[in-house]
Amino acid sequence: MGDTRLPPVVLSDTERSTLEDWARRRSTAQGLAQRAQIVLACARGWNNTRVAARLGIERKTAARWRTRFLLDRLDGLADEPRPGVPRTITDAQVEEVVVRTLEEVPAGGTHWSKRELAKVVGISPASVLRIWHAFGLQPWRTETFKISPDPFLIDKIRDVVGLYLAPPANAAVFAVDEKPQIQALERTAPVLPMLPGVPERRSFDYVRHGTVDLFAALNTATGKVITKLSAQHRAVDFRDFLDEIDRQTDPGLAVHVICDNLSAHKAPVVHKWLLAHPRFHLHFTPTYSSWINQVERWFAELERRCLARGVFCSLDDLKAGLESWIKVWNDEARPFKWTKTADQILDRICRYCDRISKPVH
Template identity: 45%
Template sequence: MFYYEARGRNGVRVAPNIVLSDEEHSELTQLVRSKLTSVRLMQRARIVLLAAEGKQNKAIAEQLSLGRSQVARWRERYARHRLAGIERDRPRGAPPSKVDVARLVELTTQSKPVAATHWSTRTMAAELGISAASVSRHWRANGLKPHLVRGFKISRDAKFVEKLEDIVGLYMAPPEHALVLCCDEKSQVQALDRTQPGLPLKKGRAQTMTHDYKRHGTTTLFAALNVLDGQVIGQCQPRHTHAEWLKFLRPIDRETPKDKTLHLIADNYATHKHPVVRDWLAKHPRFHMHFTPTSASWLNMVERFFRDITTERLRRGVFTSVPELVTAIEAYVAHHNIQPKPFIWTKSARDILQKVIRANRRLSSKQNEALH
């Protein structure tokens, strides 16, 4: 049994009396003697044992070289909660705020703030009466990123499945004695010059570039990516009509082994299907065209090369003329071809089709909800 009281008759604080059972005394003694007991727990057990002998907090503090308040704290906790009261420290710092996570997730995914398209940490914090840091923490825990949006478009091509299986089949199981070339044009590449010189990168400061620019004309990059080894055949031309497309097909014919069949993957741009182009292809039977479904340019792996040249050479480039721009593009292609690396296609046609089916179902359900 144990007895304690917070105040004496005259309002003076009185240390609680600690009375231990034989079992409790043995338990505490074992903690003191054990080499596996932590230093903190051993010290607290000694405080309780000395208190059970009838000693006051001041005497215990002097004997153990501790603060009097520390002795009083653990004495009272043992009196209230027994061994559980001294085994663990109480949580430190401010008590955790109570956030209605379910409501936070519901508001984030099912509603919008007034006069805005999406929630920010501050607007959500003001709505729920919590801190912006709490909103950010719970968004991360639930995988929510309302500040981001991803573009998409589902192809409505009537022959989508047929074209998908055809092109993915070329990527994952290319035919023997043949080359698979992903072809496309990156049109309207602008030669942009900045109105003022920028500052270079240095410690503590990013590279700077003026937001305005001067236009000096455009060029179109025609490119054919060899799926097997990553080599790129590139050519810059001022326009992108069927005449320029034919002019690009000729170097492909010259620079590839004559004993190889050529499978060209391209989009549905009208210049690729022009009657003059078809006549030329009929006279060159080793060329076989494979067209991607409409609104499915992501199936053409040359787009990945276009992204690389844009981010690595063009976006931050400064070009005072079109010839300077063309020279930079040709130098990039030549450098790429020194140590080319092929892009590896990993998704099967079945996996892609299943994803498209799921997207169509979700879009259909959203349209039905909007109608009702």
């Protein structure tokens, strides 16, 4: 039963919908969600005592928000301004920080530091940093990009991605590339092992014992890798590596090889070899688009898990280390999963080109 001494709370359809939305959404500030529940309970005709008991709050809390809603409706449920230190940074100063960051550079410099900009604007470096954070500005960061100028960009992307997402029947698809000039590096002092609270430590300088080139063909369906170590990566070396792929692949399968635009991949000796092996088909990635070749992802694993922290006292030691890690990989091989369609990739490229072709500010 309602309390006839209390003014009734009558909601419009819009107000009820808004309050119910606030009450449901826990992402909304907890206080606002509770206030919405109080008003909705009052709208059912409940008195303040019943509302307080049902929601587990003080009776005076229910009375306060009933009164504020009746006076100011939905606006009355918002928090009132709280007392605190008066604001010392004006809107003009905030605007000046943002505009200078985006449109100017300091004399003799390439980008602002918080101290340089604070000195010009007349505020503290901490205030400049807070403004940068608020507007998502990071002048200390920079990134690089390269848009492929390949006239057959679209066709090549559709071709390569099609091989990943829908490989042909009765065929093996290999992502192929070379990792040239892998260095056999020996540290000038023994590596100090990791201890509790202390990371592994190694000397800054090293002794180089020569280099070796690695050819790799990643089977995109199984994740297994066919490799060949070579002193160089000439066209004849690439042809010899194709021979190795031919020997290790079921003769009943067609072979699709994804590779980049290195001149060695298009040399006459390779073309002649392809004519003698009609089951092989080469597919070229777009210019400056090594990111689309899955074997590059495998090279990243090789670098991270074998080479970056490896110590090799000779070229033979390096070769043995590479062969050992490759064997472990193949014993537990799993394919990399390609998820983006050609249309998604092209749409993103178009959006990026549109973004960089317009004025930034």
